[in-house]
Amino acid sequence: MRKFKTRNMGRKFVVGGNWKMNGDKNTIHEIITTLSNGPLDPNVEVVIGIPAIYLAYVQSIVPDNLKVAAQNCWKVEKGAFTGEISPAMIKDVGSEWVILGHSERRTIFKETDELVAEKVAHALATGLKVIACIGETLEEREAGKTEEVVFRQTLPLIAAIGDNWDRVVLAYEPVWAIGTGKTASPAQAQEVHAALRNWLVSNASPAVAEAVRIQYGGSVTAANAKELAACPDIDGFLVGGASLKPEFVDIVNATM
Numbered sequence: 001m002r003k004f005k006t007r008n009m010g011r012k013f014v015v016g017g018n019w020k021m022n023g024d025k026n027t028i029h030e031i032i033t034t035l036s037n038g039p040l041d042p043n044v045e046v047v048i049g050i051p052a053i054y055l056a057y058v059q060s061i062v063p064d065n066l067k068v069a070a071q072n073c074w075k076v077e078k079g080a081f082t083g084e085i086s087p088a089m090i091k092d093v094g095s096e097w098v099i100l101g102h103s104e105r106r107t108i109f110k111e112t113d114e115l116v117a118e119k120v121a122h123a124l125a126t127g128l129k130v131i132a133c134i135g136e137t138l139e140e141r142e143a144g145k146t147e148e149v150v151f152r153q154t155l156p157l158i159a160a161i162g163d164n165w166d167r168v169v170l171a172y173e174p175v176w177a178i179g180t181g182k183t184a185s186p187a188q189a190q191e192v193h194a195a196l197r198n199w200l201v202s203n204a205s206p207a208v209a210e211a212v213r214i215q216y217g218g219s220v221t222a223a224n225a226k227e228l229a230a231c232p233d234i235d236g237f238l239v240g241g242a243s244l245k246p247e248f249v250d251i252v253n254a255t256m
């Protein structure tokens with residue numbers, strides 16, 4: 001048996017898998033079997049983001065140590081919103097989490113900072129936990145606007161989250177690192193995470209800044225996860241492509 005050690009930090013490491021629009025019943029069954037066999041470090045919270053149509057199926061086959069997230073939802077409970085799903089429905093099929101504000105939602109589906117905040121507020125009011133994503137494009141980074149963009153995206157979330165920070169994880173995902181194989185270096189990621197945490201001291205509260213977990217996302221693999229996980233302000237990952245592969249187990253176990 002593998003030995004797991006307890007990470008000596010107040011912020012529990014949290015690793016999300018974002019499957020995006022991938023998988024079918026067969027491959028999903030394989031992935032869940034792999035994750036069930038793990039073994040996964042019990043000191044790490046693991047959340048897998050599933051295409052909405054498979055939420056109930058995955059919920060029916062996952063072991064207790066894996067939590068399930070939707071990848072998006074709408075901002076009200078029910079009604080004439082063809083094609084959308086609500087936080088109430090996510091909760092109804094037994095899932096506890098939703099990923100909101102992913103850069104693909106922001107860029108392809110034109111979701112604004114304000115809309116993302118409205119979705120976050122409603123999801124939290126329904127009782128879900130939220131992974132809220134932020135991150136700059138390559139153009140914005142090269143223009144020296146990384147922090148400005150990240151703070152601008154986070155600002156409307158502050159009011160939306162209110163007293164519910166204990167049910168929120170922030171995911172810093174530089175758009176230029178997503179699906180490109182170009183990971184932010186540990187130093188680049190740590191710099192933004194630390195700046196965001198520092199910004200939260202005055203814009204949320206010192207207690208929130210200290211407690212909130214900030215995931216890094218963007219081309220995380222088993223090969224780079226350990227070095228990223230060693231950074232003091234990186235409290236987990238949001239993993240795309242590699243979350244569909246057996247190496248996700250190693251990414252979950254990166255802090256061992």
Ligand SMILES: O=C(CO)COP(=O)(O)O
Nearest residue numbers: 018178179218219240241
């Ligand atoms: O967008 C991501 C996770 O939400 C990151 O995707 P990749 O890990 O495939 O770069």
